[in-house]
Structure formats: C-alpha cells, structure tokens
Amino acid sequence: MSPDNEPPATPLIVHLIHRLDVGGLENGLINLINHLPPDRYRHAIVCLRDYSDYHLRIRRPGVEIISLNKREGKDWAHYLRLFQTLKRLHPLMIHTRNLSGIEGQLLAAVAGVRLRVHGEHGRDMHDLHGLSRKYRLLRKLLRPLIGHFIAVSKDLETWLIGTIGARPQRVTHICNGVDSLQFHPRLGPPAAVGPAGFLCEDAFVIGSVGRMAEVKDHLTLVHAFILLIAEHALPRDRLRLLIAGDGPSRQACLDLLRQAGMDELAWLPGNRDDIPQLMRAMDVFVQPSLAEGMSNTILEAMATGLPVVATAVGGNPDLVRGGWTGTLVPPSSPAMLADALNDYYRLPALAVSHGQRGRRRVLAEYSLNAMADAYLAVYDALAAPTRPMKG
Numbered sequence: 001m002s003p004d005n006e007p008p009a010t011p012l013i014v015h016l017i018h019r020l021d022v023g024g025l026e027n028g029l030i031n032l033i034n035h036l037p038p039d040r041y042r043h044a045i046v047c048l049r050d051y052s053d054y055h056l057r058i059r060r061p062g063v064e065i066i067s068l069n070k071r072e073g074k075d076w077a078h079y080l081r082l083f084q085t086l087k088r089l090h091p092l093m094i095h096t097r098n099l100s101g102i103e104g105q106l107l108a109a110v111a112g113v114r115l116r117v118h119g120e121h122g123r124d125m126h127d128l129h130g131l132s133r134k135y136r137l138l139r140k141l142l143r144p145l146i147g148h149f150i151a152v153s154k155d156l157e158t159w160l161i162g163t164i165g166a167r168p169q170r171v172t173h174i175c176n177g178v179d180s181l182q183f184h185p186r187l188g189p190p191a192a193v194g195p196a197g198f199l200c201e202d203a204f205v206i207g208s209v210g211r212m213a214e215v216k217d218h219l220t221l222v223h224a225f226i227l228l229i230a231e232h233a234l235p236r237d238r239l240r241l242l243i244a245g246d247g248p249s250r251q252a253c254l255d256l257l258r259q260a261g262m263d264e265l266a267w268l269p270g271n272r273d274d275i276p277q278l279m280r281a282m283d284v285f286v287q288p289s290l291a292e293g294m295s296n297t298i299l300e301a302m303a304t305g306l307p308v309v310a311t312a313v314g315g316n317p318d319l320v321r322g323g324w325t326g327t328l329v330p331p332s333s334p335a336m337l338a339d340a341l342n343d344y345y346r347l348p349a350l351a352v353s354h355g356q357r358g359r360r361r362v363l364a365e366y367s368l369n370a371m372a373d374a375y376l377a378v379y380d381a382l383a384a385p386t387r388p389m390k391g
Helices: 024-035 053-057 077-089 098-102 104-110 133-145 154-162 218-230 250-259 275-279 296-303 334-346 348-365 368-383
Strands: 012-017 042-047 064-067 093-097 115-120 148-151 171-173 204-209 239-244 266-270 284-287 308-311 326-329
Touching: 012 024, 012 077, 012 098, 024 053, 024 296, 024 368, 042 077, 077 104, 093 098, 093 104, 093 368, 098 104, 098 115, 098 133, 104 115, 104 133, 115 154, 115 368, 148 154, 148 368, 154 171, 204 218, 204 275, 204 296, 218 239, 218 250, 218 334, 239 250, 239 275, 250 266, 275 296, 284 296, 284 334, 296 308, 296 348, 308 334, 326 334, 334 348
Parallel strands: 012 042, 012 093, 042 064, 093 115, 115 148, 148 171, 204 239, 204 284, 239 266, 284 308, 308 326
Antiparallel strands: none
C-alpha cells in the first residue's frame, strides 16, 4: 500500500499526571485505558516525575509511559522536556489532571495540541477547600486554553463553575467506576489474612485502604480505634484494625498504636496487590479523609458489600448515603467516628443491610463500562466539534 493510501493512524491521547503509582487517580486512569475501545484512541501516559511497577496493571498493549523526572520545587527544564515530548508524540488530545498537571495545558497549546481536557479529581493538604488565591488564579488564567473540564464529584463540578468560572456546558461530571466482579462480597468465612494470630474466629475487622498521606488522615482512624477499646469497652480479643497502603503517615500510626499498647491488634502491611481479598476480610470500611474527590476505595468497599463510614467531605456524600449504605461523620473527629463504628459492632444486622444496599447501588450506577462510555463521549465530542457536547 502506498503512503498516500495508508489509513490514518488511530488518534493519540496523552494523559499527563504527576506520578504513576498506587493511588485513586492512577487507578482510575488505568481502568479507563483498559476499558476504552482499543480501535478508537491510542494512549500515552506522561509522568511529571516517574512511575512504579503499578503500570503493569495496564492490560492495553502499546501504551507508552514517559517520565519527565521533574525535581521537587521549580524545575524549569521539565517544561522544555514536556514541550519536546508533545512535539514528538503529536497527539490529537491532551488530558491533564489536578493542579500538578494543569500547567501542561499551556505547553500543549504552544506545542500545537489542538484538543485539551482537564480533570479535577480531588485536593491536597495545601488547599483542602479550593480557596487558595494563587491556585485559583492559575486555574482561571489557564481556563481559556481548556476545551473541556471533567469533575469526578458534584462538589468539584460546582466549584469549577462557581469559583473557577468554567462555563457549565464545558464541564462534565463523570463518576469513577469499579470492577464489581473483582470486588464482591465474601462467599463464606473470611480468608486468613495478616500475621499469625491477627484474625481470630470472632474478629470484627475495621479496615481502610489508601495512600497514607496527611490528607487521608488515618491517624484519626487510629485514635477512634483506641477509643473503641478504652472508652466503649469493646473486647480486645475481637477488635482488629487493618490499614492497607503506604505513605508518610504510616509510621506515625504504628507509633500511636504501640504507645497505646494495641499494636498487636492492628496490621498495617503497606502497599498490597490483594486488596479484594483484604476487603473481604473486613466487617466495616472507613474513609477518614480531610478532602476527597470521588473515592475509588469507597466504591470498592461498597462493591464488596461493606458498610462504609466516611467523612462528609468532597465527593464522599455522593457515594455514601448516611443511614442507608453507611454513615457520614465530620472530618478530624475520632469520637464521632468511634461512635459510628460502635453502632456497627453492636448492630451486625445494620452492617449487613447497609453493605447490601451499597453493593446494589454500585451495580446500578458505578460500572467501569459506564465510566468509560462517559469519557469516550467527551473525547468524541471534542474530536468532532460539530457534534453537540452534553454537559
């Protein structure tokens, strides 16, 4: 076939993120790439920093992953590396995510990338409520360059329109999805997990999964766990705490448990690749974050049939219906978190009913295919500007 008669290459989307490692945003990106039709778009992931073996979860062949090796703080040279990378890849579209990636919109425009999408997936400790004047100004300055915004929660959608000034027709709310075949309720007794003696026959396991960063506030969960034994008088021989994940807060949690003499009741194994099995060993799931976009781990816990106790921040109230699929508590409130956990311990039928309702809701509203279809609709509408965009 002559070059003139060759079919056009499948268009390329570049996904710009901070780092490809264990995390909710990163998990969502990998799920998206794995579930989009392979004949519609190719994908490349550009990491401002680097990537770990977490990328091995990508099942789609031919996904190029590029590290820009950005240094901490201001690294002016990484802008040049990003520009050169975009010129080499020549993508149809760039999809940046969160504050760390939004500056890539300017480099993409200069590099001639015609279609530009930006996603907001949550906030960090430096700007829990999206009120930082510096960060708001940056987003407002770059707003005209962005063809479409994606918000993973209603809270972020409202903020993009009301605070950042994005036009409503250029903002789409897309929920995360969850693999309800991989994450399913236990079918019998929980599998033995943890070190010898961690699980007993009658154990009541309080669990959490996530990056152990300050914004996730696992210390509040540890304080609540201690209160359950010290003040609610729950039996030590039954109560267990399981937190899967790694990060700077992990050691502080271990130290607090040791000081309280409860380290043998807890298992904090760091990052794991058997999360579905660990969740099926839990009796209740806790998401204690100070800020949240749309929590993948809440969806996974609901799919597993667990009642969820979550802080009433960000997208958590979109997922957890208080008194129906779980309980919402204020952030940084160990006493109220302990009260909610105590209710599930003393009322096991309540835990079962909340967990069952959560599972049914996930099956009805949060499938991976529905998430992929929603992103595909945004990409297709931008690639064919004459087609109306649904906001």
